[in-house]
Amino acid sequence: MQHYSMNLKLKIWRQKNINDQGHFEEYDVNNISSEMSFLEMIDVLNERLISEGSDSIAFDHDCREGICGMCSMVINGQPHGPWKGTTTCQLHMRAFKDGDQITIEPFRANAFPVVKDLMVSRTAFDRIIQAGGYISVNTGNAVDGNTLPIDKDMADESFAAAACIGCGACVAACKNASAMLFVSAKVSHLALLPQGAPERKQRVVSMIAQMDKEGFGSCTNTYACEAECPKEISVLNIARLNREYLNANLSGQ
Amino acid sequence: MLDAKIPAGKLDEKWTKYKGTVKLVNPANKRKLEIIVVGTGLAGSSAAASLGEMGYKVKAFCFQDSPRRAHSIAAQGGINAAKNYQNDGDSVYRLFYDTIKGGDYRAREGNVHRLAEVSTSIIDQCVAQGVPFAREYGGLLSNRSFGGTQVQRTFYAAGQTGQQLLIGAYQALERQVALGTVEMHARHEMVELVIIDGKARGIIARNLVTGELERHFAHAVLLCTGGYGNVFYLSTNAMGSNVTAAWKAHKQGAFFANPCFTQIHPTCIPVSGDHQSKLTLMSESLRNDGRIWVPAKQGDNRPANEIPEEERDYYLERRYPAFGNLVPRDVASRAAKERCDAGFGVGSSKQAVYLDYAAAIQRYGKAEVSKKNLGNVSAEVITNLGKEVVKEKYGNLFAMYEKITGENPYEVPMRIYPAVHYTMGGLWVDYELKTTIDGLYALGEANFSEHGANRLGASALMQGLADGYFVIPYTLGNYLADDIRTTSIPTDHPAFVAAEQKASDRINKLMSIKGKQTVESFHKRLGKIIWDKCGMARNAEGLKQAIEEVRALKAEFWSDVRIPGEINAMNPELDKAGRVADFIELGELMCLDALERNESCGGHFREEYQTPDGEALRDDEGYMYVAAWEHQENSWNLHKEPLNYEVVKPSQRSYK
Numbered sequence: 001m002q003h004y005s006m007n008l009k010l011k012i013w014r015q016k017n018i019n020d021q022g023h024f025e026e027y028d029v030n031n032i033s034s035e036m037s038f039l040e041m042i043d044v045l046n047e048r049l050i051s052e053g054s055d056s057i058a059f060d061h062d063c064r065e066g067i068c069g070m071c072s073m074v075i076n077g078q079p080h081g082p083w084k085g086t087t088t089c090q091l092h093m094r095a096f097k098d099g100d101q102i103t104i105e106p107f108r109a110n111a112f113p114v115v116k117d118l119m120v121s122r123t124a125f126d127r128i129i130q131a132g133g134y135i136s137v138n139t140g141n142a143v144d145g146n147t148l149p150i151d152k153d154m155a156d157e158s159f160a161a162a163a164c165i166g167c168g169a170c171v172a173a174c175k176n177a178s179a180m181l182f183v184s185a186k187v188s189h190l191a192l193l194p195q196g197a198p199e200r201k202q203r204v205v206s207m208i209a210q211m212d213k214e215g216f217g218s219c220t221n222t223y224a225c226e227a228e229c230p231k232e233i234s235v236l237n238i239a240r241l242n243r244e245y246l247n248a249n250l251s252g253q
Numbered sequence: 254m255l256d257a258k259i260p261a262g263k264l265d266e267k268w269t270k271y272k273g274t275v276k277l278v279n280p281a282n283k284r285k286l287e288i289i290v291v292g293t294g295l296a297g298s299s300a301a302a303s304l305g306e307m308g309y310k311v312k313a314f315c316f317q318d319s320p321r322r323a324h325s326i327a328a329q330g331g332i333n334a335a336k337n338y339q340n341d342g343d344s345v346y347r348l349f350y351d352t353i354k355g356g357d358y359r360a361r362e363g364n365v366h367r368l369a370e371v372s373t374s375i376i377d378q379c380v381a382q383g384v385p386f387a388r389e390y391g392g393l394l395s396n397r398s399f400g401g402t403q404v405q406r407t408f409y410a411a412g413q414t415g416q417q418l419l420i421g422a423y424q425a426l427e428r429q430v431a432l433g434t435v436e437m438h439a440r441h442e443m444v445e446l447v448i449i450d451g452k453a454r455g456i457i458a459r460n461l462v463t464g465e466l467e468r469h470f471a472h473a474v475l476l477c478t479g480g481y482g483n484v485f486y487l488s489t490n491a492m493g494s495n496v497t498a499a500w501k502a503h504k505q506g507a508f509f510a511n512p513c514f515t516q517i518h519p520t521c522i523p524v525s526g527d528h529q530s531k532l533t534l535m536s537e538s539l540r541n542d543g544r545i546w547v548p549a550k551q552g553d554n555r556p557a558n559e560i561p562e563e564e565r566d567y568y569l570e571r572r573y574p575a576f577g578n579l580v581p582r583d584v585a586s587r588a589a590k591e592r593c594d595a596g597f598g599v600g601s602s603k604q605a606v607y608l609d610y611a612a613a614i615q616r617y618g619k620a621e622v623s624k625k626n627l628g629n630v631s632a633e634v635i636t637n638l639g640k641e642v643v644k645e646k647y648g649n650l651f652a653m654y655e656k657i658t659g660e661n662p663y664e665v666p667m668r669i670y671p672a673v674h675y676t677m678g679g680l681w682v683d684y685e686l687k688t689t690i691d692g693l694y695a696l697g698e699a700n701f702s703e704h705g706a707n708r709l710g711a712s713a714l715m716q717g718l719a720d721g722y723f724v725i726p727y728t729l730g731n732y733l734a735d736d737i738r739t740t741s742i743p744t745d746h747p748a749f750v751a752a753e754q755k756a757s758d759r760i761n762k763l764m765s766i767k768g769k770q771t772v773e774s775f776h777k778r779l780g781k782i783i784w785d786k787c788g789m790a791r792n793a794e795g796l797k798q799a800i801e802e803v804r805a806l807k808a809e810f811w812s813d814v815r816i817p818g819e820i821n822a823m824n825p826e827l828d829k830a831g832r833v834a835d836f837i838e839l840g841e842l843m844c845l846d847a848l849e850r851n852e853s854c855g856g857h858f859r860e861e862y863q864t865p866d867g868e869a870l871r872d873d874e875g876y877m878y879v880a881a882w883e884h885q886e887n888s889w890n891l892h893k894e895p896l897n898y899e900v901v902k903p904s905q906r907s908y909k
Contacts, residue, residue, distance in 0.1 A: 033526055033528060035525040043528070050815060053817070054817065058823060063326065064530065065534075067326050067416055068317070070318060115462055123318070123319065129423075134424035134425060134428045138306045139723070140374075141381065145336070145380040146336075146393050151392055159411065195380070195382070
């Protein structure tokens with residue numbers, strides 16, 4: 001693998017807090033190594049800004065391994081940037097070349113208000129889970145794990161939906177800011193397992209109601225969510241969600 | 254004398270007897286008792302959810318934007334449990350024994366046996382919550398092997414076991430939030446502990462969005478705040494992982510135990526340059542099938558695939574034929590360092606060894622051919638079938654490797670090198686997980702108790718959930734049963750006022766320094782001192798130097814750090830400054846502890862104390878104790894908790 005160094009023009013969204021209107025600012029960064037991660041490139045810029053006496057750029061990040069779901073950012077119009085199936089923290093600078101201009105914005109959605117700069121609040125997702133994204137089983141109530149055999153294909157499909165990291169890229173990618181992919185992943189994860197069956201009707205109805213209450217938009221099947229999802233969660237989950245919702249309503253939930 | 258309060262009686266009856274005789278709190282009283290849980294990883298989420306279910310009034314805090322993001326989520330490989338589903342000779346005793354031996358005889362028998370006992374209930378609980386563990390075609394749970402054991406007892410969900418377990422605990426937690434038993438405070442950081450009449454009675458938390466300091470009362474405080482691996486700057490911990498809550502407790506009287514016991518994980522992606530902000534682990538599960546090697550010739554610069562089989566040194570298989578590539582982490586890490594130091598390292602930095610899947614791909618490919626009855630097929634077909642199997646088992650890890658390095662690990666061996674991963678040391682706790690401050694508890698990686706001087710793979714998830722789901726619900730009641738007459742203490746109590754003032758003074762002091770150097774630059778320098786002198790190998794001279802260097806760094810930090818932004822607003826640099834200031838103080842204590850322990854054991858390798866073939870040389874006569882440090886103004890007092898082995902007979906650990 002050939003490594004190289006590059007100079008870049010960055011256009012970054014700056015917003016002091018939720019009440020500030022916000023604006024773009026431009027920064028030149030030089031001698032960026034192709035081996036750096038995208039966030040390390042911003043670290044370099046932040047170190048410079050602090051040394052110059054300015055405020056650093058706030059952005060959410062934690063594990064930097066693509067699993068905690070904390071990092072966000074829209075990079076050149078794409079949530080989590082240009083690499084498919086990759087979070088911002090795992091995007092590396094070899095995705096760019098010398099002289100590139102990169103525009104960096106927060107995830108945009110009414111339900112995700114900006115906290116500062118590139119940070120947004122995604123507590124709406126927590127409230128959707130509170131509405132029913134769980135199996136009601138108190139600690140200590142469980143029977144032996146092997147009492148209930150589960151078809152491997154079902155378990156694998158459930159796992160594929162459960163791999164959602166709750167980052168919100170699906171919402172940011174959607175022109176309607178719909179949260180259907182996120183909600184459908186959770187509904188699918190639990191509906192595909194026999195343990196989730198007793199509450200499945202109540203669950204889907206409550207979660208959808210909370211989703212609407214939070215102000216997320218409707219799904220118009222553009223599949224932008226699937227295309228941008230860093231965990232490549234399938235839109236088939238949305239079809240399953242719709243079926244679950246219909247079934248629940250038909251049976252009078 | 255420190256009393257661990259291990260119940261009397263036979264080892265395998267202690268926990269049952271304790272549970273049967275422990276004091277209880279009746280449901281009406283539980284509703285009046287308030288509990289603070291700091292941290293929402295596996296230990297914190299499971300504790301908060303379970304205590305909420307029991308009817309206590311819980312407040313949970315995390316610095317992330319949602320409790321689901323805590324760093325337990327990044328654990329890859331799996332979780333151990335003594336289920337013996339594989340019929341390969343596993344038992345509670347064997348899991349207990351492996352853990353004690355893996356910890357190089359520096360853990361408590363009573364605690365570890367309890368951990369092994371509750372391990373089976375954890376799997377049941379998680380399955381009931383809908384954790385999608387890997388399964389066999391028959392529909393039953395699948396297991397794999399991990400380092401330091403000879404049975405298959407590790408349950409897993411691809412390479413995302415921590416994620417799935419945490420989501421399970423997070424969902425249980427959110428269910429309690431919905432029911433009103435748990436009040437969640439995300440984007441909050443504990444910055445001070447409040448003690449009233451010798452008992453932990455609350456915390457001062459900083460709202461990280463507004464910068465405001467808040468006072469929160471509780472009858473008991475649980476610290477579930479994880480480990481302190483970020484003292485090394487570069488580690489596999491998340492960027493925000495910190496020691497601050499534990500350190501505040503330590504400075505107010507909670508003893509800190511075995512701080513020098515840190516785990517360097519053998520298989521991480523090597524450092525690529527000075528810009529590096531963190532390191533990424535490649536799960537230990539990869540050592541199940543991957544073979545580790547270096548060229549047999551020093552300074553061999555040929556690409557890996559061009560080095561013929563007979564010119565490769567599979568050094569773990571050579572040195573440890575019984576366990577081979579599955580030796581415990583401390584042993585594997587030291588062996589990699591030994592080869593690299595001797596000039597056999599690979600890659601541009603020469604600080605790496607190969608982890609090779611070529612043999613596994615062939616083995617799995619041939620098995621598939623036989624399973625599918627394909628008869629005579631070309632080598633290419635075998636290779637492709639093998640790659641598919643490897644992809645199913647480890648696909649996400651291989652993809653992660655490729656994203657970071659740009660190399661395809663299905664085609665060329667991965668380059669790996671040891672990195673800081675876990676800290677066995679932590680707040681000293683007794684059998685009930687209570688620290689030396691009444692009413693203050695520490696759970697999960699934040700305490701020191703179960704892993705001795707080295708943790709076995711897939712045991713951290715086990716301990717976090719054991720503490721939260723199955724230990725604290727019993728032991729906390731034993732304390733709170735005597736506290737039912739204490740009504741909520743108003744937060745205008747002088748102790749709250751004083752604690753808030755202390756936190757506020759410190760923040761003001763940090764902001765007023767207005768120096769020239771960034772927080773990050775101090776953190777990097779601290780990390781380099783600790784890694785070089787208190788890392789994979791330590792010696793007395795280096796440790797003495799490190800102590801001096803850390804003290805000098807502390808003085809420099811407090812006179813020249815530059816923090817931009819404001820106090821009463823979101824300010825990530827200020828958050829980081831507080832954490833780095835605490836890491837600097839901890840760094841000194843780590844070196845002191847390492848210097849005081851004149852032996853090698855587990856992850857603590859003192860170069861002066863080794864066997865002729867380079868293995869750790871313990872001194873059971875002199876050092877079979879827990880080193881519990883009491884903080885004093887500008888110094889520490891050492892308290893020793895002797896370790897009594899009643900069942901296991903300590904011997905030199907051998908994996909040969």
